[in-house]
Amino acid sequence: MGGKEIINLTGVTKTYIMGEVTVEALKETSLLIYEGELMVILGPSGSGKSTLLNIIGGMDSPTLGEVYFFGENLSRAGEKQLTRYRREEVGFVFQFFNLIPDLTVKENVELAAHLVAKPLSAKEVLEEVGMAERMDHFPSQLSGGEQQRVAIARAVVKNPRLLICDEPTGSLDYLTGRLILSLLSKINRELGSTVIIVTHNASICAMAHRVARMSSGMIVELIENTAPVSPERIEW
Amino acid sequence: MVVNVLTKRLFRSFITARGQFLAISAVIMVGVTVYISMTATCYNMTKSADRFYHEYSFADYYFHVVKAPQGILRQIEAIPGVIKATGRIQKDVTVIRENGERATARLTSFPLPVENEVNRPYLLSGSLFKEDARESKAQVLLDPKYAQANNLSKGGTVTVIAQGREISLDVIGTATSPEFIYAVKDAASFVPDSKNFGIFMITNNLAEEILDLSGQVNQVIIKLAPGADEKRISELIKDILQPYGILASYPRKDQFSAAILNGELEQLQTAAVYFSSIFLGIAALIELVMLGRMVKIQRLQIGTMKAIGYSNFQIMLHYTEYALAIGLAGLLLGILPGMLFASSMSKLYASYFSLPEIISGVNIQAIFNSIILSLGVSAAAGLAASRGVLGVRPAESMRPVSPGKAGKVFLEKWALVWEKIDLSWKMCLRSVNRNRFRTAVTVLGVMFATGLLVLALFMNDTYNYMLKTFFSRDQLYDYFVRFDAPVKETELLAISRLDAVTRAEPVLEVPVKIKFGSLSQEEVIMGMLPGAKLKKIWDSSGRPLPVDGEGLLISESTARKLGVKKGDRVQAETLLGMGPLRIATLKVAGINSQFVGGVSYTTLEQLNSILEEKGVVSGAMLKVAPGGSTDFEKSLSGMNRISSIASRSKELQGLKSNLGYMFVFVFIMVVFAVILGFAIVYNASVISFAERKREMASLRVIGYRVNEVSGLLLKENLLQTVLGVLIGLPFGRLMSETYIYSAMKDEAYAVYSFQIVIYPLTYLISAASGVLFIAIAYWLAVKNIIRLDLVEVLKARD
Structure with missing residues (x-):
């Protein structure tokens, strides 16, 4: 990849103390993520992929090691700095969508748009994800796939440099899941956002520029995909 | 014994939700405390008074005449149904204190021996009248309040003016009687004025002598046989007394002391039911909200329980046990303070009313009723809330829930208005709209809490206002001097010519x-x-x-x-x-x-x-003239015909000293209202936080700051609390009015014409307490949001 380093993780270890047990969720992990790439982090549950994602996304801090975002050290950042980072630089897409039930589709997107100085147009983004016609609906009136599209619109409207997706197809059926992946791929191509997808579904790897395979808290394999395929052609 | 697994689960849930558990229990505790204390006080007082009335032979009927020969007593006693007729002399006379000040004594005479007579005196100190009157001719027993206020005891002397003569009486002790439980001069007396009015009990012989009524009586009091026809007999007695000038006749229930006591106790009983229903009712509503939500979020667990074979009934019972446990905790917490309050309230009442012996101890009936009330109300709330269990189907419950159903609120009809509303307010309005029942319960709770504060404080306002108005608008004199009998206007010159x-x-x-x-x-x-x-x-x-x-x-x-x-x-x-x-x-x-x-x-x-x-x-x-009071009072001391001197400054002082009594009551009410307000807002806040945890976490993750997120909860609380306070203020006034009017309906209070006055400060304090509730709820919310584990919440399925 020819892009600049957007994320630089060096020797990141994360240990949790759960009651009387210490769990090492990440062990001295290092990873470079480049601007504009679409990366898939693959691994079974308990492999540490979510922990890695949380640290990249500024929801958690490493126990040891360093995390840089365009050279800004996040590993020692306080709550305020992390909130600013999440607010201005990161867009999140979750497995369970997590839309605000009391806000309409458009309002959910606007809620995120309010956070940044130069957001994209909520309406245009909704058109982009194919939800413009249902702008005034409430989340309870939408299907899972539709909710996820709104969630993507909500993440994208801030025009973040980093889009983080945690099992975005995890609660969706096959066809809907594929639609969501196409959307993410389109955003990566057209807006140039760096997209990181965390999944346990190996089929998704086919669409990534690079794949980090994780197991037992470590990246065991880093695969470069020279010919990513379009999500429409992925099957699982 | 093997503890049921569900019971174990129950106990664990209490530990997790201890804040809510305690908050609701506290409201039930207040309800139980109020109920037990007031009911038991009422019971103690009623029993004590009844026993006193019975043992000291309280008269069933009173007849006042100008004067009648003692012989008519035998005539009255001959009427079938009359057990005893006692004749006596009662007259208000002037007392001259050693410093020349005046007071009024209600001379009340007793025939000797007193044993079989009606309205017998109850000796509190000293000794009863000696029958051999030659030894000590002028013996007097004083009512305990007058004796105390004037620092008199056995061995002292008092001087009264009767028929224009100064007569010295030897104090042989203090005593009360069933008719002097509440001794005031007349219905127009605001409060008892023990310093200036007392009951002086003397023998019939002495009264006849000093009042020049030899062989005469001016009152006949009678005792009737149980079941006797009071009305018919009183008519017969009136016929007998007609020639002697009947001034008044009334049954026991209209006797002033009995009527006041009765009215007071009836009010207390009404208040016990009224206030405890407020607290227990609101507690039940909070339980309903809390458990209803619990059933909703534990859908999966309920589905699982059903899947492994628990019946609907078992599961419903399980949730009802939560409510019962809350009720039980409140009950246990409330019984002891209830009994303690009952004991101190009974003492307070007993000293306000001169009841010599108070039956106290545990009032089983009140406790039993409070058990039924608190547990019954909780069980009802529990069963109602756990109805939701019936709708859970095991297979369905395993699927993820869809987002909470939101709907448009009425404001959205006006697009122009709606567009101007901030997103966070939109969220809050829709959430309130979605959870209408819960919102209603919170608003209702805050409304009652605010209303109770207004009710507690208004008494003070009204009393103060009445005092102020009475002394600055109505009664403008410095002194009111009364003679012992009507005189010619010219006799006033001696007073009006005084320098001062x-x-x-x-x-x-x-x-x-x-x-x-x-x-x-x-x-x-x-x-x-x-x-x-x-x-x-x-x-x-x-x-x-x-x-x-x-x-x-x-x-x-x-x-x-x-x-x-x-x-x-x-x-x-x-x-x-x-x-x-x-x-x-x-x-x-x-x-x-x-x-x-x-x-x-x-x-x-x-x-x-x-x-x-x-x-x-x-x-x-x-x-x-300003500064002339001392001279003036001194110059009056020599004038024998003056029966009383009412001084504006002393009256005002006396009335103000009565305020202390009220402060205790106001303080307790305020504490109770604050418990209610806090419990309701705390619960609303906890539930609203729990329900919106995921929302809060999502917002935090996409970059909202802690204060921005907590602001959402604040807005929701603010909306409900402000609404509750706004309705609560006029509602408090309404409660005050109801209270006063129900009090005035009472015969004994008919002499009062209260004006309901609530100063702005009272509203301000009540509203401020609403703000305090919001502040506490906000603080709790912020604390929780800071602690919120974003990853955990977002990963978890509801």
Whole structure:
């Protein structure tokens, strides 16, 4: 990849103390993520992929090691700095969508748009994800796939440099899941956002520029995909 | 014994949700405390009074006559149904204290031996009358409050003026009697004034001698056989007494002390039910909300329980046990303070009313009722809330829930308005709209909490207002001097010429019975000079009523009792107890509104003409030069014909000292209201936080700051609390009005004409406490949001 380093993780270890047990969720992990790439982090549950994602996304801090975002050290950042980072630089897409039930589709997107100085147009983004016609609906009136599209619109409207997706197809059926992946791929191509997808579904790897395979808290394999395929052609 | 698994689960849930558990229990505790304390006090007082009435043979019927020979007693006792008729002499006389100050004594005589008589004295200290009266001729037993207020005890002496003679009496002890439980001079007395009014108990022989009534009585009190026809017998007795000038006759329930005590206890019982229902009712509603939500979020667990074979009933019972446990905790917490309060309240009441012995101890009935009430209400709430269990189907419950159903609120119909509303307010309005029942419960709770605060504080406002108005608008004299009998106006010169006196206005007070149709009411008519400046009279809407012409300005309480309107003609029958009986017909020229007392007004001239007299007065209102009070009081000390001197400053002082009694009550009410307000807002906040955890976490993850997210909860709380406070303030006024009107309906309080006054400060304090509730809820929310584990919440499925 020819892009600049957007994320630089060096020797990141994360240990949790759960009651009387210490769990090492990440062990001295290092990873470079480049601007504009679409990366898939693959691994079974308990492999540490979510922990890695949380640290990249500024929801958690490493126990040891360093995390840089365009050279800004996040590993020692306080709550305020992390909130600013999440607010201005990161867009999140979750497995369970997590839309605000009391806000309409458009309002959910606007809620995120309010956070940044130069957001994209909520309406245009909704058109982009194919939800413009249902702008005034409430989340309870939408299907899972539709909710996820709104969630993507909500993440994208801030025009973040980093889009983080945690099992975005995890609660969706096959066809809907594929639609969501196409959307993410389109955003990566057209807006140039760096997209990181965390999944346990190996089929998704086919669409990534690079794949980090994780197991037992470590990246065991880093695969470069020279010919990513379009999500429409992925099957699982 | 193996503890049921569900029971274990129950206990664990209590630990997790201990805040909510305790908050609801506290509200139930207050309900139980209020119920037990008031009911038990009421029970203790009723039992104690009944026992006292029974053991000391409280009279069933009273007859006042001008005077009658003792022989008629035998005639009355001959009527079938009359067990005992006691004859006695009762008369108000002037007391002269050592420093020359005056007080009023109600001389009440007892035939010896007292053992079998009606209204026997209960000896509190010293000894009863010695029968060998030659040893100590002038023995007196004092009521304990007068003795205490005047620092008198056995061995002391008191001086009274009877028939113009100064008579010294030896104090042989203190005593009370069933009819003096609440001893005030007359219905117009605001509160007991023990310093200046006392009951002086003497023997019949002594009374006959000093009041020149040898062989006579002026009151007959009777005891009836159980089940006797009171009405018929009283008519027969009236026939017998008719020739001796009947001044009054009334049954025990209308006897002033008995009526006041009874009214007070009835009020207490009503208050017990009223206030405990508020607290228990709101607790039940919070339980309903809390458990309803619990059933909703534990859908998966309920589905699982059903899948492994638990029946609907078992699961519903399980959730109902939560409510029962909360009820039980509240009950256990409430019983002890309830009993302690009952004991101190009973003591307070016993000293306010002179009841010699108070039956105390555990009131099983009150405790039993409170168990039924608190557990019953909780069980009902639990069952109602766990109805949701029935709708859970195991297979369905395993699927993820769809987002909470939101709907448009009515404001969205006006697009222009709606567009201007901030997103966070939109969220909050829709959430409130979605959870209407919960919102309603919170608003209701805050409304009651605020209302109770207003109710607690308003008493103080009203009392203060009445005092202030009474002493600055109505009663403008410094002294009110009364003679022991009507005198010629010229005799006033001795007083009005005193150096300190700057203005003197003569008055004539005549006790009368006012009749209208078939109803009658005893009261006092006061005659004043037209244009009198030291006493002002007003109607109920605050317009001054001039005293002129021949009309009667009837008192509001009498007008209410008799159903008299302006322009009606009423009959006034004099009750002077001396001289011939006079009857006059008077036209009602207006209805005067006084805070206390049934006094009607007319001109001095008109009242004189009713008595067929000219220039007769019974006292004077006086204005004294600043700083002249001491000189003035000293110069009066030598004047024997003066029966009482009422001083404005001393009256004001006495009334203000009564405020302390009220502060305790106000304080307790405020504490209870705050517990209620806190519990309701705390629960609303906890539930709302739990329900919106995922939302809060999502917002935090996409970059919202802690204060921005907590602001959402604050807005929701603010909306509900402000609404509750806004409704609570007028609601508090409404409760105050209801309270006062229900009190005034009571016969014994009919002499009061309360005006409901609530100062802005009271509203301000009540509203401020609403803000306090919000602040606490906000603080708790912020604490929780900071602790929120974003990853955990977002990963978890509901």
